[in-house]
C-alpha cells in the first residue's frame with residue numbers, strides 16, 4: 001500500500017540517520033522542507049522532498065495536507081506507564097504541605113503503588129495500562145520505554161514485565177522494557193536493604209533474563225533508596241547478563257550516581273535535577289545520554305534539570321515524560337516539549353531533537369525511529385493548521401494534533 005501526502009506546509013526532522021545522538025550546536029539544527037511531499041509504502045517511509053520536485057508516482061491513496069505540518073512521532077525513553085490505581089491522595093497531601101520525600105518516608109510513594117499493584121490482577125493491570133498506552137499514542141508517542149518497579153518481589157516484578165510484554169504484542173507502538181526491581185526497598189526487607197539487593201541479584205534478575213522480559217536495567221540511586229555501591233552491585237550483575245543500564249540518578253541529591261553509571265556504560269542517566277560540576281565532567285567524557293524529565297519537576301515543584309548547561313557542555317541530551325502515578329501522572333510528550341521550552345529555555349529545535357532523534361537513541365531504536373528518513377518506520381504526527389512549528393510549544397496545553405500514523409496506519 002503506497003500513500004502519498006502532498007502540500008505539507010513543513011516536513012520536520014528530515015535527515016539521514018545520525019549514528020550517535022546530537023550534541024551541542026547540532027541540537028539547534030532541525031532540518032525541514034517547506035511545501036513538501038511524503039511517500040510511505042506499507043509500514044515504512046519511502047521518499048520525501050519538495051513539492052517542486054514531486055515525481056510521478058502511482059499510489060493507492062493521496063492525502064492533501066495543505067496548512068498542516070508533519071513530524072516524526074515522539075519517542076518517550078523513560079516511563080512507568082504500567083501501574084495500578086493512582087496516588088491522588090498524595091497529590092492532595094503535597095498541596096497541603098508534605099513533600100514527595102516526606103510522603104515516601106511515611107510508607108507512601110512507590111510502596112503505596114506497590115501495595116495497590118499487589119492487589120490488582122494481571123489482567124486488570126493490563127487493562128489499566130493499555131488505556132494509558134492508547135491515550136499517549138493519540139498524543140503522538142510512537143515508541144516508549146516502560147519500567148517495572150512497583151512489584152518489588154519475584155511475582156510482582158514478573159507480573160509487571162509480563163504486562164509490558166503483552167503491551168508490546170498488542171500495540172503497534174514500539175516498546176522497550178526495563179527491569180527496575182531496585183526502585184524502593186519493600187516493607188518485607190525494611191531493615192535489611194542488602195538482603196533485598198541479594199534477592200534481586202540471586203532470584204529476580206535471573207528469572208527476568210531467562211524469560212527475556214527486559215532489555216534494560218534501572219536503579220533508583222538516591223538517598224533513602226539505593227546508594228551508589230548498591231547500584232554498582234546491581235549493574236555489575238545485570239550487565240554481566242546482558243542488560244544495559246538506564247538509571248535514575250540525581251533527582252533530589254547528587255551522590256555520585258552519574259560517574260558510577262558511566263563506568264557501567266549506561267545508555268542513559270535520567271532525572272538530573274541536581275547536578276554538580278563533577279557530574280558534568282563525567283558526562284563530557286562519555287557517550288551516555290542525559291535524559292531530563294520536565295513534567296516531574298513541574299508536578300513536584302522541584303528544580304528543573306539544567307538542560308541548557310548540559311547541551312552547552314556538549315552532552316547528548318534527550319527529553320522524556322517519566323509517566324508514573326507519583327511524580328508525573330502524564331505521558332503527554334507535547335506538554336514535555338512545551339515545558340522544556342518554557343522552563344528549561346530550550347529553543348523549539350532543541351526540544352524537538354531531544355524528543356525525537358535523541359530520544360530514539362536513548363532507547364536504542366534510532367535506526368528505525370526518531371526522524372523522517374527513508375527506510376524508517378512510517379510513524380509521524382500530522383498537525384492541525386498551525387502557523388509554525390514553534391507554535392506547537394508556545395500554544396501549550398492545547399491539542400494541535402490532527403492525526404497520528406503508526407507503522408503507516410492512522411490511529412482511530
Ligand SMILES: N=CN[C@@H](CCC(=O)O)C(=O)O
Pocket residue numbers: 080109110113220248251296322324325326327328
Ligand atoms: N524517582 C523514582 N521513580 C519515579 C517516581 C515513582 C513514583 O513516585 O511512583 C520517578 O522517576 O520520578
Ligand SMILES: [Zn+2]
Pocket residue numbers: 078079080248322324
Ligand atoms: Zn522514573
